[in-house]
Amino acid sequence: MIIQTDICIIGAGPVGLFAVFEAGLLKMRCHLVDALPQIGGQLSEIYPKKPIYDIPGFPEILAHELVENLRKQIEPFTPSFTLGERVETLERLEGNSFRLTTSDKTEINAKVVVIAGGLGCFEPRKPEIQNLEMFEGKGVNYIVKDPELFRDKRIMIAGGGDSALDWTIYLSNIAKEITLVHRNESFRGAPDSAEKVVELAKEGRINLLLSTNLDSLKGNGVLASVSVTDKNKTVHEIEVDNLIPLFGLSPKLGPLADWGLNIDKSAIEVNTKDYSTNIPGVYAIGDINTYEGKLKLILCGFHEGAIMMQSAFRHVYPEQKLSFKYTTVNGVNAF
C-alpha cells in the first residue's frame, strides 16, 4: 500500500499532533507514523496519569487529556495514521518528494518530512543474556502481537510488571504450558493480577518461578530451552518453544540515525529560522531536535511546529504565495 500525502510526520506525540493543526491552517494534509500502537508518545506510554502544569491556558492537565484534546483539535484536518510501525528508510525521489518505508513495508510518499520523534522509538528493554539476539524471531518475542501464535506452545514469560502478569493470565488459556519467571519474591504489579497469577500457580495451570533469573538459551537455530537460576544458584533447564521477556520499553534513536542527518548527542541539528535539517524538505521539531538554547518542553515543540509549517508551505505549494491568517479572523476551515 502506498500512502500519498503532503507532509509525513514521524512521531505522533503532542508536538507531531499539533503540527497537523498548523499544517491544516495552511491547507496541507498530514500522515502520521508512530512505532507505538497508540497516539500521544511519551504522554500515553510513560505518564498518562501525570499532571502537566506548563501548557499555556491549562493551569493543570493530565497527560492523556492533553493527547485527547490535541486529537480533537486536529480532527477537522482529517490526518491519517500508521501506528505500531517504525519508519525504517527515507529516500529522496525525483521532483523533490520523499519515500518513507516502515517496518511493515508500508510506503508513504510525501513532499515534506517532519521528524517529531521525541527521544526516538520506544523499544523493548532486553535482558542481558548471551545469544539472546540469535534467537530473536526464532523463539524469542518481546511483544505479543497475535496471541494465537502461542496456541498450544510451551511459553516462558520473564518479568514482574503488569504486562508480564497480564499476558501470563491471558495466555494461560491459549498456551500448552506457561512458566513465569520473576527475579523477586513477590509482584508489585496490580494486586488483582498478582493474586490471579498466584492462584493459577496453585491450581497447577502455570509454573511460577520466583526469586529466579534468566541464565542462558539453547537451541539449534530455533529456541529449544531456557536455563534459569534460582535463589540457591541452582540452574534448571526448561524446554520451551517461546521466551517472552517483558521488561518495559526504553527509547532509542533508531534507524533515522543513518539517514544522513546532522546529529549531535542523539538529537538532530536544526536551523532555528525554520527548524529545517541539513536535508532540504526534512524538518525536525520537539524533543528530537537540538539548537543553541533548546528547551525540551511541549510548548516549545508547539512553537517550532508553527514556524516550521510556514517554511514547509514553500515545498508543498511552490507556486503559491503564503498569506498569514489568524484563526480568530478566518476560523478553522476543515478539509
Added chain:
Amino acid sequence: MINFEVENSAGNQELIEVPEGIDLSLMEVLKGSGYPILATCGGMALCATCRIEVISGEENLPEPQDNELDMLDTLPDAGPQTRLSCQIKIGENLNGLRFKFLAE
C-alpha cells in the same frame, strides 16, 4: 561540600563535589556533570534511564519509595544495590557514597 564517587562505564573513578543546600536530585547533578543520562521521564521514576549501582554507602540513603520500587521491579538486571538516581535527593547523607553509573 558533599563528595561522592562515581565509577563510569569505562571503570574509571571520578570524584564529584556538590555544594550543600542545593535542591537537586542525584540524576540532575550527574546529568549536569556530563554523564550521558537520557532521563526521559524527567525524574518521575518512570523510565529507569538514570539507574545506578551502589557500591558502598547505601546505609545512609533513604529507602526507596513505592514508585521507585515499582520501576526497579520491572527491570531485567536490577539487583538489591540498584537505585534510580532521580529519586535520590542531594544531601549530606551522600557524603562518601560510591556507585557505578549504568548507561543505557
